[in-house]
Amino acid sequence: MKKTDLYKNERLKVVAQMKHAAGAKTALGGAPALDRKEQRRIDAERGLVPFAVKIPSDLAARLRDVATERELSLNELVTELLGKALD
DSSP: OOHHHHHHHHHHHHHHHHHHHHHTBOTTSOSBOOOHHHHHHHHHHTTOOOOOOOOOHHHHHHHHHHHHHTTOOHHHHHHHHHHHHHO
8 A cells, every 4th residue: 555545544544533533422512422232222212213214404404493492302392293193
């Protein structure tokens, strides 16, 4: 490998580590999140199931903003809004 390729690979590792470290915090900037396996177990105990949807990016941004303003997780906000809409 060329010397520049080594530097590039090292940079990519550092960037990945930084992203991983930034993602380890909750949406409200609190303590590090649980590992995925533990989080799935806790969610299953609470009766929660994953439910992926595709929505426009501007709507997703609005949801994140509202969740931050109301100091809720995005999951809690979406659950509340869907519950109100379906009642």
